[in-house]
Amino acid sequence: MTELQFFYDPISPYAHLAFAALPQALEGHSVAVRYRPVLFAALLKAHGQLGPAEIPGKRDWTYRQVQWLAHRHGIRLDMPAAHPFNPLPLLRLGLATAQDEAPGDTNRYVTGLLFEHVWHGGADAADPARLAALQERLQDHMRQRGREWLAPDGDTVKQRLRANTDEALALGLFGVPAVVADGRVFWGFDALPMLQAWLAGDAWFDSGAWERAGQTAVGVQRR
Structure with missing residues (x-):
């Protein structure tokens, strides 16, 4: 079984779109996905x-394109009332x-709730009342599973987010979504x-093209 890390x-x-489309993309492959939240702004x-x-x-184009992509792929995406916003509470x-x-890691259910909070309904993702309601849902999820709930503003959770973000940078990540395989x-x-092609064993990945891309000389650097 192949382990995939989905950083988001x-x-x-785009991370919302990739999360929604991932099950179909992985269909037929033996994989285990780890969902790993990071602070995009830190990257x-x-x-x-x-x-x-x-x-x-680019802002306007991004919003137009993601709504088109959602339409094209049959994925629900409602623009939130304001964007960008501070994602740290989520x-x-x-x-x-x-x-x-x-x-x-967050499991797929929890990860889905985070994305739905932002991209379903067109509401304010940073609204304190909505965040409180989401916290209640997550706490109920943990109670049903008999698992421990940690204080979101506690040092343990903050360190987890820092560690994820530091690891993402060490792996060479520069944006989200990113799948590391x-x-x-x-x-x-x-x-x-x-x-999908890599999981299917596409011969291109053994051709050396992947490695050669990183060996291309830099012609000009702007300062």
Whole structure:
């Protein structure tokens, strides 16, 4: 069985699309998926980048494109009342459900609730009342499973998020969604067909093309 790590931040509409499409993309393959929340803004800061929603023009295009992609692929996506927003409360709520055997992971049910909170209904993702209601749902989920609930604002949960984000950077991640499989990083919703091909044993991955891409010389650097 192949282990896949799905790194995400619910602030990303592309991560929402990839999460929804992942089961179909993995159909027929023996895989185990680990869902790992990270702070997208920290990845951007580490690489000196702005997010798509922080660049005029690109912001509008991003929102148009993700709604088209959702329409094209039959995935529900309702733009939230405001975007971007601070995703830290959501990330910490998710990791408050993580267990000692996988302290940096959220299960698929919890991950789905985080994405639905943002991308279903068109409401304010940062609204305190909505976050409180989500916390109640997550706590009820943990009670039903007989598992421990951690304080979302506690040091343990904060450290889990930092550790996930640090590991993502160490793996070479620069954005979300990103699926890591056997050391290879597949970035973006549009990388799912490429991931499928790798899982299916496409000969291209043994051709050396993957490695050669990283050996291309830099012609000019802007300062």
